[in-house]
Amino acid sequence: MNSRVSFGIKNIFSLASRERCMTNFKRLTIPRYGKIPTDAGSVLVPVCKVGDKPSLLYTVRSTNLRTNSGEVSFPGGRTDQDESPVQTALRETYEEIGLPPDKIDVWGQGPPLPGRNNKIMITPVIGSIETLSHEDLTINVNEIAEVFTVPIEMLCESKNQFYTQFSNGFILPVFVIEEYKIWGITAYITHSFLSSVLTKDVYKNDWMKKKIVLDKVTDK
Secondary structure (H helix, E strand, C coil): CCCCCCCCCCCCCCCHHHHHHHHHHHCCCCCCCCCCCCCCEEEEEEEECCEEEEEHHHHHHHCCCCCCCCCCCCCEEEEECCCCHHHHHHHHHHHHCCCCCCHHEEEEEECCEEEECCCEEEEEEEEECCCCCHHHHHCCCCCCCEEEEEEHHHCCCCHEEEEEECCCEEEEEEEEEEEECHHHHHHHHHHHHHHHHHCCCCCCCHHHHCCCCCCCCCCC
């Protein structure tokens, strides 16, 4: 009899899944290139239940922003003086989408990862909102154009999984969900979270071996 435990989507909010996730997430492989940036920031990886479906929440950055405008990202930003990564993630989430810290159950944080163009080290913080409704959100339109959620089961479907190779040689996963293209550091954190919380019989995205390239994704 096979006694191996399968960690699936339905029990993703359980204590066992949470502990498994953070044990694995803290062991993330950190892509490195060049000199380590001195600037720091963090993002929140919001795990939420929309209806009865465990989902991840993403934002679309405003086209008015000077950097990464119009791109899909997690809520987050630069760290203020003397802030911890968790404090930064919670503050930025509240400032961007109006979700208050007391609605978020923080699981923990992973290691800092180099952001785009290696200009900032970004610490991913995982937090859950077991039941999310539109009334919980107040979007700051100066920073955020849109908020959307993606059921985790859709991120696990191979038809939505791709990869891209950047001009610096890095190969990273890409997710395409309807009109949304999730790529760069946001896709890498998404993949790392799913790999940490779910077992391989549930999340099977072996993107390094697939050889499926999304040509539309380029390193600007």
